[in-house]
Amino acid sequence: MSQPNTRPLSPHLQVYRPQLTSVLSISHRASGVFLSAGALVLSLLIYALAFDAPLYETVRGLFNTTIGQGALCLWTFAFFYHFSNGIRHLFWDMGKGFSLPNVYISGYAVLASALVLTTITLGYGHYVNIGQ
Amino acid sequence: MSTSANKDTPLQTPLGRVRGLGSAKSGAHHWIYQRLTAVLLIPLMLCLVATLVTLPSLEHGEAAAYAAQPLVALTLFFTMAAMLYHAKLGLTVVIEDYVHCACVRIGMLVAVKILAVIAISAVSLALIKLVIAG
Numbered sequence: 079m080s081q082p083n084t085r086p087l088s089p090h091l092q093v094y095r096p097q098l099t100s101v102l103s104i105s106h107r108a109s110g111v112f113l114s115a116g117a118l119v120l121s122l123l124i125y126a127l128a129f130d131a132p133l134y135e136t137v138r139g140l141f142n143t144t145i146g147q148g149a150l151c152l153w154t155f156a157f158f159y160h161f162s163n164g165i166r167h168l169f170w171d172m173g174k175g176f177s178l179p180n181v182y183i184s185g186y187a188v189l190a191s192a193l194v195l196t197t198i199t200l201g202y203g204h205y206v207n208i209g210q
Numbered sequence: 211m212s213t214s215a216n217k218d219t220p221l222q223t224p225l226g227r228v229r230g231l232g233s234a235k236s237g238a239h240h241w242i243y244q245r246l247t248a249v250l251l252i253p254l255m256l257c258l259v260a261t262l263v264t265l266p267s268l269e270h271g272e273a274a275a276y277a278a279q280p281l282v283a284l285t286l287f288f289t290m291a292a293m294l295y296h297a298k299l300g301l302t303v304v305i306e307d308y309v310h311c312a313c314v315r316i317g318m319l320v321a322v323k324i325l326a327v328i329a330i331s332a333v334s335l336a337l338i339k340l341v342i343a344g
């Protein structure tokens with residue numbers, strides 16, 4: 079049990095300057111966790127749609143407040159970021175796009191794609207129109 | 211469970227080697243389902259977002275009538291199932307990575323699993339009710 083552990087250790091994160099690669103990587107995780115909270119809210123809304131109309135309208139009312147609209151905007155961006163970067167992950171899983179230049183190209187492409195898709199979505203419905 | 215096939219693997223701990231612990235035979239399962247649900251979610255989520263932004267009203271009556279259409283309900287069911295399973299698999303990895311105290315970790319892993327099961331059960335019941343009773 080008390081054998082010294084000679085396996086490699088992760089270095090301390092603080093010694094690194096943040097870079098596009100590392101920031102996009104941790105953002106995939108952060109957006110995934112944030113979206114998971116959204117999945118629960120969505121489940122609650124569907125439940126309330128069938129079994130509790132007043133609750134459904136209450137939640138919808140919350141989305142109509144400034145904070146609610148802000149949350150919807152954030153969720154929209156988090157989704158399109160996770161979506162675009164998730165597709166980038168799937169290409170990596172097929173072994174494609176690993177060279178350093180390509181990692182940077184796809185990284186900027188993910189940012190551009192997330193921004194464009196978010197703008198289109200928010201512009202289309204004047205905010206996701208769940209509160210309307 | 212235990213095999214001696216790869217006892218020379220350099221990354222194996224001495225304890226693991228003594229116990230004869232090798233591959234658990236099901237390690238790829240989690241990885242594969244995270245990817246499978248990710249691929250399914252690409253069209254399903256685009257469809258969900260497009261529907262939410264283009265429906266003229268999400269007021270209770272209209273939203274319920276819309277979701278009560280069998281094909282809509284079925285699509286919504288698959289979307290929520292893939293989403294909740296993908297989220298459950300993803301959160302599991304995040305918890306395993308960051309929560310080092312075993313009792314807290316196990317509690318959180320169980321909580322995530324239970325929450326996902328409760329959520330998909332509630333969604334299923336709700337959609338069945340909407341389709342049958344309108």
Ligand code: HEM
Nearest residue numbers: 107110111113114117164167248251252255297300301303
């Ligand atoms: C619509 C398309 C989506 C795609 C293509 C996608 C893709 C992926 C991929 C490939 C991974 C694995 C990343 C890795 O190995 O580090 C992942 C992780 C994850 N996803 Fe998604 N995802 C999507 C939607 C969602 C949604 C809707 C949620 C939440 C409800 C979500 C939550 C998560 C979480 C929590 C993780 C774990 C993050 C981590 O381990 O760092 N994803 N996603």
